[in-house]
Amino acid sequence: MRAPASGLRRVALWAAALGLALLLIGLAAAWAERREARLQADSVRRSMEVHALALRDAAGKYRHLPFTAGLHPDLRAALERPRDAAAQARANRYIAEVNREAGSDALYLIGADGVTRAASNWDTPQSFVGHSYANRPYFVDALAGRSGMFYGVGQTTGAPGLFLSAPVRSDSGAVRGVVTVKVSLHPQQAAWAYARDPILLSDARGLVFLSSVPGWLYHALRAVPPAEMDRMRSEQQYGPRPGFPALPWRVDREPGKPGESGEGGEAGYLVRTELGGKSRRFLAVDEPLPELGWTLTMLSDHAEVARAGERAWLLGTLAAAVLLLGGLYWQLRERRFAEQRNARRELELRVRERTQALDEAHAFRKAMEDSLLVGMRARDAEGRITYVNPAFCTMTGYAAEELLGRLPPYPYWHPDDVAQHWQHYEAMMRGEPALSGFESRLMHRGGREVITMVYTAPLVRADGTHAGWMSSVVDITEQKRAEQRQRQNDEQLQHAQRLASLGEMASTLAHELNQPLMALSNYASAAKAFAQQGRADLLADTLDETMAQAQRSAEIVRRIRGFVRQQTAGTEACAVDALVANALALVRGDMRQRGARAQVRIAPGLAPVRGDRVLLEQVLLNLIANALQAMEATPPQDRTVDIDAQACGGRLCIRVTDRGPGIPAALAEQVFAPFFTTKPAGLGLGLNICRTIAEAHRGRLSFADRPGGGTVFTLELETDAP
Structure with a gap:
């Protein structure tokens, strides 16, 4: 009976030992899986910091480009004179140069009606000029006076990108147009192609618009409401797509699983999907980017966690069977540590490369700021100068070291305008800077005067608190x-x-x-x-x-x-009949020689006009002389110059009519052009100067055909009536 009892005890001991060994191995395997999950999550977070920093930098380095470009007078001229081809050409060239120097994808100017006035790609087949982007949110935001940011597919090129916009304001502060820069995120997506595991970027609706896996693009993480679908179709954010299929994921969010916000303390969730024709399981970690309205998601192969548990089971079993396997386990452990060190070194190398890229980007931005012709000056909330760029130093003649930290009165204030400088400074400190800018006279260190236009805007920290003031100073x-x-x-x-x-x-x-x-x-x-x-x-x-x-x-x-x-004598009240009489007196002899006559009809009770008598007489004299010359081929009995004066719509209209052959339609556009003349010995300046004089008096000079032959020139002037 002892042998069977001993055998039973031995079996019981072996069973207990085996159970204890299995328990220890199970605990070791669970510990190894938790440890691998923590390492994996830490690695994902470090990688996400690098990618998130790259995305923020891609958007941040061009954030102020639309505002700065919108200050240029060529862009304002293009908005104020949309039919002026020369102004549009200057705006196109300036925008193309800024876009080339900044390295952005595209830069363009949109009018208040949503139609593009000028673009960096104006001379390409896919030019934005003439296209309407009134449906784009970045245009709507900028037209409302806010900075706009929007990611979507281009309506003209079909290429996706990040659109950053800023309003262009007139001197009165009204928004006259919008400057937009398009930034491509292709470099970031190209960098993701070398990542070991999938990376994707989704918008606030949960739509994936950037991914290292091409098959996941434009898929939805969650159902999109019909109202949002209608809005996207209206904005054409992702082009003419009928819908967005669900992302081919199956999400596990069981508490206590590795990667959950549970015992491991690691934020994340498990994802099952097919990749490359194989069923895969990943640990997914989200990183919100609230300033951009996006969510960055990185996946890490969860098979490593399972393999860690399997290795622990295998090593524990072998260790329990043979003590020698302990050494093997040690070697495997050291090898694992070596792999981690290599991975850490590789990560550090990548971080250094990213840091170098950021340093280069910072150097590029600084070089761009240094190359600006517009002076930039930053002051803190106490009025102390905290930053000046080289253009401002050149403008004032003082080095940056001499200006940083200075409180008013600043050394470049003009001594004759100190009171005005204090007035603008106190208005800024009260939070009431001139939104449309103001003219300021500075004194260069060398003693010469510098006339500038100053535009001041508040500096706001990332947390929304006021940090000071930034001024753009234009010479x-x-x-x-x-x-x-x-x-x-x-x-x-x-x-x-x-x-x-x-x-x-x-x-x-x-x-x-x-x-x-x-x-x-x-x-x-x-x-x-x-x-x-x-x-x-x-x-x-x-x-x-x-x-x-x-x-x-x-x-x-x-x-x-x-x-x-x-x-000339200057501005005075001029009677209309006196102006006409004096002009006719100067050409009376010429009229007799030509056999011509004048018919004058001046309505009674006309109010005088306010202006320069000699210049207004010059306009009438030129118009009458042109009428006489136009009737050289007219029969003598028909050589009559009609001069009518009457009130029209609150203004005074003086019409000079001849009975000549009229102005050909082919020459109508050139009548007021300088140096254009049909006279053999003419200068081609008469009508151009006449129009300039009329506009200087806030009037207008125009012409039209006379029924039956001839031309009618109409001079419209404001009256001096109370």
Whole structure:
């Protein structure tokens, strides 16, 4: 009976030992799986930090490009003058240059109606110019005065990208248009192709728009409501797609599983799917990117966790059977540690590469800021200067080290405008900066004046707190000088036109003066004879006539001198009948020589106009002279110049009508162009200067065909009525 009992005890001991061994091996296997799951989750999180940083950098480095580009005067001119081809061409060239230097995918300017005015790809078959993007959210947000951000498929090119937009404001602060930069995320997706496990990026609706697995693109993590589908179709976010199929996943979220927010303390969930024709199981970890509205999801092969448990079972079984296998287990463990160290070194290498790429991107952004012609100046909430770029230092003549940390009064304030500088500074500190910018005169360190336009906006930290103020300072000194030179050139052109008109009237002037001079000679001879005869009464009458003819000659000379002098009398109240009469007096001789006549019809009670009398007479004189020249081939009995003046819609309209052949339709667009003329000896400046004078008086000069032949020129002016 002992042998069977001993055998039973031995079996019991072996069974107990086997059970204990299995228990220990099971505990070891469970510990190995938990450990592998933690390592795997840590590795996923470190990788996600790198990818998330790359995505944030891709969006962040171009965030301020639309706002900065929208400050350029060429873009504002393109919005204000949409039919000006030259302005549109300048805007296209500027946008193309900025896009090329920034390295963005596309940069374009959209009008308030949603139609693209200028684009960096204006000269390509897929040009954005003329296309409407009014349905795009980034346009709607920017038109409302906010910065816009939107990821979607391009309506014109069909290529996806991230769209960042900013409003373009007029001097009054109104939004006149939108500048949008398109940034491609293809480099990030291309980098994911080298990742060992799948990576995907989804939007707020749960739609996958970026993935290292091409078959998962444009699949939905969850059902999309019909209203959201209608909105996406309206915005054409992902092109003309009928729907978004569900992502081919089966998600396990059982508590206590490795990777769950349970005992392991690791956020994540298990995913079952097919990849490469094989059923796979992954640990999925999500990383929200709230500032972008996206969610980054990384998957890691969960088979490693299962294999870790299997290895523990195998090693535990062998260790329980043979002590030698303990050494083998140690070697396997060391090998595993070596693999982890290699993986860690590989990860560190990748982090260093990413860091180097970020440093290079930072260096590129700094180089771009340094190359800007616009001065940038940042101040903290106390008014202390915290940043200046090289353009601002060049503008003021002070080095950055001399300006950083300075409080007002700043050394570059103009001594004559200190009170104005303090006024703008105090308004900024109260949170009331001039949204449309203001003109400011600075004093360069070398003593010369610098005229600038300053635009100030608040600096806001990531948490929404106010950090200070950022100012864009544009040097407009040369622009001001150019405007002054333009005014001087306009005056010279006006003077040249008066001289040209005077030259055309030279023969008329000689004829006008010849008559009173001959009369003076005749009256002088008669006065001499009457004096010899002693006829005092006839002598007095003759002398009176002599004085009248002398005054007539002086009046003719006075009118010509007043017309030809360059410096005019300035703004005054001008009666319409006096303007017409003075202009007709200067061409009366020319009208007699040509056998022409004038019919003047001036409505009674017309209010005077406010303006420069000499310049307004120059406009009427030029129009009348052109009418006379246009009727050279007209029969003498029909050579009539009609001059009408009457009130029209709260303004004064003066019409000069000839009965010539009219203006051909092919030349109608060039009538007011400078240096365009049909006269053999003309300068081609008369009508151009006339229109400039009319617009300077806030008026308008236009023309139309006269029924029956001829041309009607209409001068519209504002009246001086109270």
